[in-house]
Amino acid sequence: MQLRTLGANGPQVSAQGLGCMGMSISYGEPNDAESIATIHRALDLGVNLIVTSDAYGAGVNEQLVGRALQGRRDRAMVATKFGNLGLAGGNPAGLSGGHPDYVPQACEKSLKCLGVDVIDIYGLHRVDPAVPIEDTVGAMKKLVEQGKVRYLALSEAGPQTIRRAHKVHPIAAVETEYSLWSRDVEADVLPTCRELGIAFMAYAPLGRGFLTATMKSLDALLPKDRRREHPRFNADNIKRNAELLAPLEKIAAEKKCTPAQVALAWVHAQGADIFPIPGTKRRAFLEQNIAAFDLKLDAEAVNALSNAFAAGVTAGTRYPEKQMKALGI
Ligand SMILES: NC(=O)c1ccc[n+]([C@@H]2O[C@H](COP(=O)([O-])OP(=O)(O)OC[C@H]3O[C@@H](n4cnc5c(N)ncnc54)[C@H](OP(=O)(O)O)[C@@H]3O)[C@@H](O)[C@H]2O)c1
Numbered sequence: 001m002q003l004r005t006l007g008a009n010g011p012q013v014s015a016q017g018l019g020c021m022g023m024s025i026s027y028g029e030p031n032d033a034e035s036i037a038t039i040h041r042a043l044d045l046g047v048n049l050i051v052t053s054d055a056y057g058a059g060v061n062e063q064l065v066g067r068a069l070q071g072r073r074d075r076a077m078v079a080t081k082f083g084n085l086g087l088a089g090g091n092p093a094g095l096s097g098g099h100p101d102y103v104p105q106a107c108e109k110s111l112k113c114l115g116v117d118v119i120d121i122y123g124l125h126r127v128d129p130a131v132p133i134e135d136t137v138g139a140m141k142k143l144v145e146q147g148k149v150r151y152l153a154l155s156e157a158g159p160q161t162i163r164r165a166h167k168v169h170p171i172a173a174v175e176t177e178y179s180l181w182s183r184d185v186e187a188d189v190l191p192t193c194r195e196l197g198i199a200f201m202a203y204a205p206l207g208r209g210f211l212t213a214t215m216k217s218l219d220a221l222l223p224k225d226r227r228r229e230h231p232r233f234n235a236d237n238i239k240r241n242a243e244l245l246a247p248l249e250k251i252a253a254e255k256k257c258t259p260a261q262v263a264l265a266w267v268h269a270q271g272a273d274i275f276p277i278p279g280t281k282r283r284a285f286l287e288q289n290i291a292a293f294d295l296k297l298d299a300e301a302v303n304a305l306s307n308a309f310a311a312g313v314t315a316g317t318r319y320p321e322k323q324m325k326a327l328g329i
Pocket of ligand 1: 018019020021022023027028051052125155156175176202203204205206207208209210212214260261277278279280281282284285286288289
């Protein structure tokens with residue numbers, strides 16, 4: 001896998017990363033042994049960008065990543081995040097997620113869970129509306145000065161917040177949802193990142209699995225799968241959205257590859273400053289997703305897909321209503 005500089009002055013990371021969230025929460029049954037084998041295979045195939053958060057099972061996913069990295073730490077660029085307290089299970093000290101006093105506490109916990117001395121890329125998972133971004137990033141900057149983290153990132157931040165944060169300390173990457181069916185960032189977040197020399201880490205590039213064309217009805221999801229709470233996956237919307245998949249499946253058939261690979265190739269075609277981080281807990285899917293990096297789509301195919309998934313065609317919002325309020329702040 002090709003290595004690229006993350007943002008103007010960031011570290012060398014693989015052009016595609018590995019998202020580890022689904023190894024511990026949200027999607028189906030965890031399988032730690034296969035998940036660890038998947039992280040090892042990713043490193044062996046040159047994928048060094050390993051992405052987690054303290055919110056994924058309140059440290060459980062970071063611990064899993066930490067176990068996988070034992071003896072392999074120097075081969076990985078670990079990206080973790082803090083401040084998504086709703087998902088992380090709250091904060092006992094009563095501080096909000098972006099409070100400057102909370103930032104070092106969260107960092108210490110992540111260092112411990114991961115079993116590392118330094119976090120390569122440390123991100124604010126959700127912007128805290130109660131705290132000026134300058135204060136949160138100011139506290140993150142101190143962690144860089146103390147050698148506890150190397151580079152900074154933001155997740156789901158709005159363009160003005162990105163600009164203000166970048167003035168306090170260079171932001172290496174913004175991590176936000178981006179895929180054929182989630183293209184809101186094209187309006188302002190992506191142009192802002194490009195103007196400032198900030199890389200874009202595209203999370204859920206497979207549409208949380210939908211763009212693999214294997215989830216065309218609710219029956220494809222286990223009863224406790226968190227996607228059932230997401231409006232795009234509700235019984236009516238998933239059926240409507242499945243009607244969008246025909247062009248993706250057609251191009252996959254022509255190219256003799258899978259819809260998942262075409263969906264990833266479309267994200268790569270949007271620019272070398274975009275680093276998709278597909279998630280999987282299985283080596284077989286990982287290998288397929290890595291192979292997608294070499295699948296080059298011609299302009300005609302890219303345009304056909306962009307037109308088929310034009311902004312606004314997807315039925316349902318990206319998150320349940322309450323969580324939507326935390327996006328783009
Ligand atoms: N910053 C944020 O707020 C935020 C939010 C969400 C996610 N993320 C990050 O982004 C990463 C990726 O997003 P995501 O995992 O939500 O969604 P995703 O990458 O779009 O899709 C993951 C789903 O697709 C399935 N899958 C993966 N490769 C496949 C293939 N080749 N064929 C068939 N199915 C395949 C996975 O199955 P299996 O699980 O069975 O392998 C899983 O159900 C996460 O792991 C997380 O690190 C960040």
